[in-house]
Amino acid sequence: xEVGDMEKIKTRFAPSPTGSLHVGGIRTALFNYFLAKSKKxxxxxxxxxxxxxxxxxxxxxxxxxSLEWLGANWDEFVVQSQRLSEYKKYAEKLLNEGKxxxxxxxxxxxxxxxxxxxWNDAIGGxxxxxxNKDIEDFIILKGDGYPTYHLASVIDDYMMNITHVIxxxxxxxxxxxxxxxxxxxxxxxxxxAHVPNVFGTDGKKLSKRRGAKSALDYKKEGIxxxxxxxxLMLLGWSPKNDREIFNKEEIEKExxxxxxxxxxxxxxxKKLLWINGEYIRSQTIExxxxxxxxxxxxxxEVVNLSKYISLAKTRMKTLAEFxxxxxxxxxxxxxxxxxxxxxxxxxxxxxISHWNTEDIMQASLAARxxxxxxTQDLYVVLTGKTYGLPLFEKLEIEGKDxxxxxxx
Numbered sequence: 208x209e210v211g212d213m214e215k216i217k218t219r220f221a222p223s224p225t226g227s228l229h230v231g232g233i234r235t236a237l238f239n240y241f242l243a244k245s246k247k248x249x250x251x252x253x254x255x256x257x258x259x260x261x262x263x264x265x266x267x268x269x270x271x272x273s274l275e276w277l278g279a280n281w282d283e284f285v286v287q288s289q290r291l292s293e294y295k296k297y298a299e300k301l302l303n304e305g306k307x308x309x310x311x312x313x314x315x316x317x318x319x320x321x322x323x324x325x326w327n328d329a330i331g332g333x334x335x336x337x338x339n340k341d342i343e344d345f346i347i348l349k350g351d352g353y354p355t356y357h358l359a360s361v362i363d364d365y366m367m368n369i370t371h372v373i374x375x376x377x378x379x380x381x382x383x384x385x386x387x388x389x390x391x392x393x394x395x396x397x398x399x400a401h402v403p404n405v406f407g408t409d410g411k412k413l414s415k416r417r418g419a420k421s422a423l424d425y426k427k428e429g430i431x432x433x434x435x436x437x438x439l440m441l442l443g444w445s446p447k448n449d450r451e452i453f454n455k456e457e458i459e460k461e462x463x464x465x466x467x468x469x470x471x472x473x474x475x476x477k478k479l480l481w482i483n484g485e486y487i488r489s490q491t492i493e494x495x496x497x498x499x500x501x502x503x504x505x506x507x508e509v510v511n512l513s514k515y516i517s518l519a520k521t522r523m524k525t526l527a528e529f530x531x532x533x534x535x536x537x538x539x540x541x542x543x544x545x546x547x548x549x550x551x552x553x554x555x556x557x558x559i560s561h562w563n564t565e566d567i568m569q570a571s572l573a574a575r576x577x578x579x580x581x582t583q584d585l586y587v588v589l590t591g592k593t594y595g596l597p598l599f600e601k602l603e604i605e606g607k608d609x610x611x612x613x614x615x
Contacts (some may be wrong), residue, residue: 216248331469429526536591
């Protein structure tokens with residue numbers, strides 16, 4: 208089947224529950240999800256837990272939470288360890304037909320050493336071939352009764368009507384083994400699409416072992432799900448008109464494997480933060496308020512929260528930054544000049560009859576000049592920081608009494 212065929216497409220994301228899902232894995236999941244949805248097909252989540260020794264408690268739940276948070280909801284869900292009898296049945300079938308052999312309690316597939324194994328990969332449309340003589344006989348069922356990845360994935364992909372296998376290019380060397388198994392079982396192979404790896408800005412492949420962050424790490428840091436989804440789709444896929452900001456519905460309409468780049472992608476966290484800032488700025492005040500309170504429930508208690516959001520939203524790159532922008536830093540030791548400035552500010556502020564931005568600014572600048580201080584000193588005295596939100600607007604929101612109280 209060709210990539211563009213309108214036969215009902217079905218894809219799967221098949222992670223192993225060996226830890227949290229880093230952004231490279233999430234991108235693979237999204238490519239599978241959007242190919243299925245672009246053709247009104249089905250997307251399956253399959254937990255490949257046949258390597259019980261590497262299984263991590265709670266990893267399956269983290270995988271589910273990550274996909275749900277990003278809105279990549281699955282139509283079917285399967286756990287491989289619940290299907291052991293199926294794998295054993297087909298391993299024994301190959302054994303009985305002389306296509307596999309026993310080896311110290313395990314079952315090993317017998318590779319025919321003649322010729323080549325060839326397929327056209329859907330990423331870049333390139334032909335990939337392996338000499339069969341270079342492939343050793345490989346284990347398909349282990350002594351403990353659990354299948355290897357090779358057997359389990361082939362059986363499940365066939366039995367579950369998977370039409371497209373989209374996975375990382377690390378699996379290219381395993382694909383000849385899978386094609387051999389399809390042939391030995393008398394089944395047609397699906398379309399294979401091996402997406403390039405994602406590298407960091409240091410030029411090294413992202414991986415859990417090298418500290419690559421998970422989707423849930425970014426959630427905790429205040430990245431919006433639509434921003435992370437948007438950015439991850441940019442890592443190797445090119446939408447029309449070279450746009451950088453697009454929503455889920457637009458991706459569903461436009462996504463094709465033909466537009467997936469065959470070159471490695473570079474994950475740049477600065478670009479992610481820029482995109483996240485764009486999404487924050489596009490929110491209404493009320494929408495952003497809801498998301499901030501969900502992110503940090505203590506913000507519900509903040510007086511005049513909507514006004515602070517209006518002041519902060521153009522300066523935020525993450526939800527986590529809001530609190531640090533709004534809150535003052537306590538316990539800062541003031542210089543003699545700054546103490547003098549604080550006294551002048553106290554006198555000036557007490558005399559303001561109408562507490563508004565313009566009058567606060569005039570009083571603040573007068574006190575600054577009288578104490579021979581500078582604008583940075585104003586920030587330190589009034590917020591404990593050398594920078595922050597527009598100072599006089601912030602003080603208006605805080606109110607006269609609260610401002611005088613902190614100066615005292």
